[in-house]
Structure formats: C-alpha cells, structure tokens
Amino acid sequence: MQKYQIKFVFLIFGLSILVSFRILAAEASPWGAAQLLDIEYKPGKALYDITTGDIEELSDLLSRIGLLYKLQGSDTFDGSIVVVVHGDAIPFFAMSQPGRYKDLMDRAHSLTVGTSIEFRMCRAAARQLNYEAKDIHGFVKMVPMADAEIVRLQHAGYAYMH
Template sequence: MKFFTRTLLASAWVLCSAVASAQEFAPYGTAKVDMHEYPTINAVFDLNYENPGDLNILYNFVNNTRTPLKGKMVVVTHGPELRVFAKENYEKYQGIVDRMAELARNGVEFRMCSNAMRAAGFQPSDMHGFITVVPAGFPEIAYLQAQGYRYINPIPLPVKDVRYLDQPQLKK
C-alpha cells in the first residue's frame, strides 16, 4: 500500500510539474483561430530568383494564394530564373517547367520582362508557349497594380521543418 501511495504521489507531482512548466513557457496564452473567407482578389507575384530550384517553392506559394483568393494570378519574371523557361533548358529543368505549365493550365499567367530576357541572351521564340513577353518587368507590375492587382513578393524561403531548426544537433 505504501508503494502504491508513493507511486501515486510521485505521479501527481510529475504531472503538476509538467503543467506548471508548460504554463511558464506560455505566458501569453494560446493563439486564436480565425479561418475566415477571403473576397476575390487578383494578385501579381514579383519573381526574381537567383536559384531556379526556388521555383518549386513559388509553385506552392501561388497555389496557396490562388485557392483562397479565387482571383486572377499573374507571375512577372524578370530575374535569373527566366532561363528555366527557355526551351533549350527544358531537359535540365523539366520538373520545374512542368509545374509552372500546370499553374498556367490552371489559369496563372506568366509574363516575362523583355529587357531581362534580352540581357540574358534570349529571344521570345526561345521561350515556352505559356510565357507572354512584356516590355518591362517593373512597369508590368505597376501596370497590374493600377488595375487593382495586389503585389506579392514571394521570397523563396520554405517553412517546412523550421520548427526543428533551433533543435540541438546530435554529434556524429
């Protein structure tokens, strides 16, 4: 009986300590949830990525934006990533190009800055058919904003597994 009582008391102490400890680390309470609906909003994505692989992150950004906003989505590309859209690079970037073409089939427009394209050594005929070449990238963004599009600068930083970034790493 003494063993049972001691075990019960020890368990209660551990439980109370855990609850108290959890409350110490949550001095501001718990987050509220407001899963409201959005009105239809058109958006323009300002795309200027150094690493072509970051377009995979853009794919998720656009999908996660277009679904709740239900509006028109336009991607304006004017950086080093534009080489991905060149037909000559299709084999190298096939997976990425196919994902961007999927977005285009789902109504996302891709517009490319002719200045950046020419500076990179390309012509409009070098690009895949879902690309529309426009006079200039920044003016195109301003033009769309004047039409009511909301500006989005999708910085290519993934959030997957960030919860574990501050965890101490085990030494090998």
C-alpha cells in the same frame, strides 16, 4: 544498496530535468497557443514579382501561387494572378535545358491551365541574358519591361506580392 541509491539519484535527476523543461516551455509561451481563424477569401487580383535564381524558393512560390488561387475560390472571372518573371528567375523558363527544370516547369504550366494565372516575362531582361521569345516556354508571355508591367498592374488594382 549503493547500486539502488545511484539509480534513485539518476531517476530524481532525470525527473527534475524533465520538470524543468516543462516549466521553461510554459514560460516560453505565456500567451498560450495561436487561434485558428476560418476565413473565406473573395476572388482578387494579385501580382507576384519573381526574381529568384533558387530552385527551392521558386518551387515554394509556385506552391503559394496555387494555394492563393485555390483559397480565393478559383474564380476565373473575378480573380486573376499575374506572375512577372525577371532577373535570375528567367533561365528556369528557358527551353534550352528541358530536362533540368522539367518538373518545375510542368508545375508552372499546370497553374495556367484552365485558370486565370498568367506568367509574364521581362523581354528587356531576357535579352540581356541572350534569350528571345522563341527560347522561352510557350505558356509565358513576354512584356517589354518587368518594372513597367508591375506599375501598370498595380494601377489596375493588383496587390503586389514578393
């Protein structure tokens, strides 16, 4: 008989914990669940300022760039995305380590094929790291200075993304 009483006590205890978690979960979100909005985005001009030296972060940024292009209707005439590369992100785009970042650079290059997505690199920062245009993958264009290019693009109506 005691065996069944112990099992009953554990059953009641387990159920009370389960009910407590459900009550706490309900209290944690008194506003309910998020509302989904179905928005159709128009083509626009965006400028991504990329300085990360973290491979995962750069991979995530490439995914965001591709998704933005797709959500804006993949319009090569009215939409434009410029990715300004400087700082710690420069070595990813160097040809000196072809195997090390191959998958990442294949993805970056694929974003530029048949699209209005461009990668532009700061020549001043690249030189500080001992890179010249001949050392950087061919899908990248070199600009004199990242900051000046960012300002120029913002004056041209590009939305700043970081």
